[in-house]
Amino acid sequence: MRIALVTAGSRGDVEPFAALARRAIDAGHDVALAVPQDPGVDLSGLPVRHLRISFHDLVGDAGVSPVAALRTFRSTIRPAMARMLEDALRTILQLRPDVVVHHPKVLTAPVAATHLGVPSVVVSAVPALSATRAFPAPGVVARDLGGPLNRLTYSALRGSSAMFAGDVRRAARRAGVSGPADPPHASLAPVSPELLSRPADWPASARLTGSWPPATGGAALPAGVQAFMDRGPFLYAGFGSMTGGDPLERARTVIVSARVVGLRILLATGWGGLALPRDLAGDGDVLAVPEVDHDVVLPRAEVAVHHGGAGTVHAALRAGTPSVVVPFAADQAFWGAAVAARGLGPAPVPSTKLSRGRLQPALERALTQRAHVAQVGARVRAEDGIAVTLEVLADAVGTAYVA
Structure with a gap:
């Protein structure tokens, strides 16, 4: 198969597509991967188009606050999205693939696929593409509203896509493409059933594939990380692409709380969500680095404190490591609630309420859950959502798939 993979967003949106690209290439498929600039993901050896x-710059300009994003929508976000949508459309038309696999943000991907007469498959790490009574739209409402009201929340997500409808039409017109897009052949979520059950009212085309094993690009650990891990038990803390607030005070809360429960601290500063205070750096029990490979580091950690992005949640699950989720925005509160509901970590601690009085008992609770999370982790590691996905793509194209 000739497969076009097109994604948009931060690290958590790019990593699953990179993992799929590597496995598809290993299986003998012809693959092209289109990603944003500065994705923060190891893409070595992959056929990449930018x-x-x-999104690093967009987050830097707008932060994670919806209010801040609205302020910069017309001046920054919309022009950037319009360029991305047109680039994605033209890239797919040039590639002439047998199937287009795309992130929901790439609204021009199904337009290009329909013009070429090939199927599209949409992949989202967040189960928000199909309305359900089982839970509200992740990122729209933080609590279960019950049955019919849950389904209504998904209209908000359709409205956010409608904001870029004019940009999609302009991109199509400039590329000489016209007509409505066909619906996707399938809608896939690389989510483990150990974390979330598939809603019974989803259409047949919507699937939870199970966890996607990580890509193995061979990225080295930052200097000192291996030696730090070898010295004994530690806590991992990282908030990925989250920004805003006071990163020094946030890190201070994490470090002091971890010390109280007897853990050293590996701090991943990410895009600026954490910053090591100078007065806490001298005891030798804290190491701060920009980022690490979660699938290498989290299996060694006693507990992981993170923002609750879908990718990090699943990395902690694969590692068998309890999560203390500190949600900032979007779907993170949804994942934090799912983690707590399955006994995979304590109740989430919102970033706006992060304090030693809340984090320390959360860490103590997480440490009591390690045996249960380890058992769940073994089952998650046995999943192979990418193999399921490749079978779906083969079905879409009408070819036989051999693993």
């Missing part, structure tokens, strides 16, 4: 958008 779209004219940097």
Whole structure:
């Protein structure tokens, strides 16, 4: 198969597509991967095309606050998205693939697929593409509203896509493409059933594939990380692409709380969500690095404190490591609630309420859950959502798939 993979967003949106690209190439498929600039993901050895958008810059300009994003929508976000949508459309048309696999943000991907007469498959780490009574739209409402009201919350997500409808039409017109897009052949979520059950009212085309094993690009650990891990038990803390607030005070809360429960601290500063205070750096029990490979580090950690992105939640699950989720925005509170409901970590601690009085008991609770999470982790590691996905793509194209 000739497969076009097109994604947009931060690290958590790019990593699953990179993992799929590597496995598809290993299986003998012809693959092209289109990603944003500065994705923060190891893409070595992959056939990559870059779209004219940097979500690192967008987050830096707008932060994670919806209010801040609204302030910069017309001046920054919309022009950047318009460039990305046009780039994605033209890239797919040039590639002429047998199937298009795309992130929901890439609204021009199904337009290009329909023009070429090939199927599209949409992949989202967040189970928000199909309305359900089982839970509200992740990122729209933080608590279960019950049955019919849950389904209504998904209209908000359709409205957010409608904001870029004009940009999609303009991109199509400039590329000489017209007509409505066909619906996707399938809608896939690389989510483990150990974390979330498939809603009974989803259409047949919507599937939870199970966890996607990580890509193995061979990225080295930052200097000192291996030696730090070898010295004994530690806590991992990282908030990925989250920004805003006071990163020094946030890190201070994590470090002091971890010391009280007897753990050293590996701090991943990410895009600026954490910063090591100078007065806490001298005891030798804290190491701060920009980022690490979660699938290498988390199996060694006693507990992981993180923002609750879908990718990090699943990395902690695969590792068998309890999560203390500190949600900032979007779907993170949804994942934090799912983690707590399955006994995979304590109740989430919102970033706006992060304090030693809340985090320390959460860490103590997480440490009592390690045996249960280890058992769940073994089952998650046995899943192979990428193999399931490749079977779906083969079905879409009408070819036989051999693992």
